[in-house]
Structures are given as C-alpha cells and as structure tokens.
Amino acid sequence: MRTEPKLRRLDRVFARLDREPERPAHIDVPRMSRHRVVLFSGTLAFYAAIVWAVVVSSWLVRLDWQVMFFRPYQQWPQIHAFLDYYVVLGQRGPTAVMVAAWLGWRSWRQHTLRPLLTLGTALLLLNITVGAAKYGMGRLGPHYATVIGSNEMWRGGDIFPSGHTANAVVTWGILAYLASTPRARRWLSALSAVTSLGVGLTTVYLGTHWLSDVLLGWAAGLLILLALPWFEPLIARAETAILAVRDRRRSRRAVPVPVPVPVDAPVPTLSPVAAAEGETAPAREPVGAARAPRAPVYLAPGPHTTRAERTPVTPVGSRRPPHSDRVRGTASARPMAGG
16 A cells, blocks of 8 residues: 655745745735724823823823833843843844845746835834834933932933834734635734844843833834735735836847848859750858868869850850760860971
C-alpha cells in the first residue's frame, strides 16, 4: 500500500515560501461594519475623556504624579536593562523596518501591493494625528515637570499622547488587521495587544511618560486601526494606479527595437539570349554567409581565348560562319618556322 510521505516542518516552511501563481481570491478586505463603528465611537469618546481629565487636572493628573514619585525604575532595578531593549518594540524606525520586510514578502508572494500600502497609510495617519496632538497640547514629561500637581500642558512638550505606545499598537496591530484567516487574526490581535501594553508600561517604568500619556497612546493607535476600512477604496485605487504604471513600463521595454537590414547585393539578371537557351541565374548568397575562396585570375583553369577569336553573339545568332579547321577554345595549328 503506497502512502504519501509526511512533510517535515522544514518542508512545510519552504512550501510556504513558494510564490503563489496568481493573486489569491480569498483575501478578505475588512469593511466598516456596524460593530466596528461602535468600537470606533467608544474609543473616540475614551480619547476625549482622557484629554479632558488631563486638561482640568482631575484625579488622573494626581495619579500621574503618584506614579512618578513612586519611581518604578528604582523599585525594580533588576529589570531595567531588559526593558531598555524591550521599549525598542515601540520605536517607529526599527519596528517599521521589521514589519515592512514581512509585509513586503507577503506582497511579493501574493502579487498584491495592499499590505505595504496599508502599512504606509496607517503610519501616515499615525504621524498626522499623534504628531498634531503632541505639538498641539505641548505637555512636558515627568523628567521636565516644573510644578508639582500641575498637568504641564501647553509648555512646549511633545509627550501627550505616548508615541511609543501608539506606534506599538499600529505597527503590530497591522499584522492582525492584514491576517488572512480568522485564527491568525485572533492570535496576532492578542500578541499585538500584549506587546503594545508592555511597551506602554515600560515607558512609565522608565519615567519617560505619564500614565495618562500611555492611556491616550493606546486610544490613538486603536482609532487608526479601526478607521483603516474607510481608506480601503483609496488603497485599492492607489494599487491599481501603481500596477498600471508598472505595466506601461514593462510594455515599453518589451517592444523590439527594429534592426537595420543591410542592403542586399543586386539580383543578377539574364540576357535575352541566355534566357532563351534555358540558363538560370546564379543563386544569391545569403547575407553573412561564408563565401568560398576564389582562385586568383592568373590561376583560372581552362583554356583562354583572345577577344578577337570569340564569336560575337547577337539575339539573331552568330554572324561569323563556322570554321571547320578551327576548334573553339584551342589555339590554331601553325607551321613552326625555322629548321
């Protein structure tokens, strides 16, 4: 009984690395459903509530100062070295490169630019919204606070909301957003949530952000992920335009360049007499064909007759009567002079 061989784990990995013959038809593009609209509205309300609580210096600001005076980096110094590296998962440059490399491979494998375009759209929205909020509210961080108990708003800072936290939510959450199966989406959603939660708490541990900065950073990143389905038509149009430009360039490169044809030698023609006698024109040699070496003129084989001995040929025929005592092509016999 013949059975199929079981694929090893490495074989399955290499099978996944093979490029699909065409764009898969099962790519699920998320749409702005009613459930997503409700989540977006709730997150936006939470965002506005955090901003209002900080502006009016409510209990949230007092909690910020309590956590700041607690100084977590002094309470647990043994994990300081690890968290210095872990917080890199929230920096925009390294995370964008890592995620772009993965999504670039997916784009190549599935013959689509949607993963890369979606990542670019999310990062652009992140820079615009979070950057505008940072510089608009101008809050100072814990290390630069001037008045104890104040909200430190509009003093030229740029830490509200937390950029590390919002970037972690968007960069790692985009993997779950672009997942092709529900199971992968659930696992990647949980992984991105844990990663962004850890990055936000790490910034509080290191003393670079207030706790309210981290809460607002989570809300800002989640708003971008929830709003991405609104930009899917724009992403599809951009992909179509880019692929059309690529196809036009390929078509231009594929047009064969006309090769100049060398001028052929003149075709030999036959005289009327030769054509009447049934002779044929010599075959014309192909261009570039090797020609047989010609013998020198002084080595031409066969007897040679002088011009005076040749019989003139006319269309009517020869005008000279034949000579019985002369053989054409040989010299006439003459008596040898002298004894």
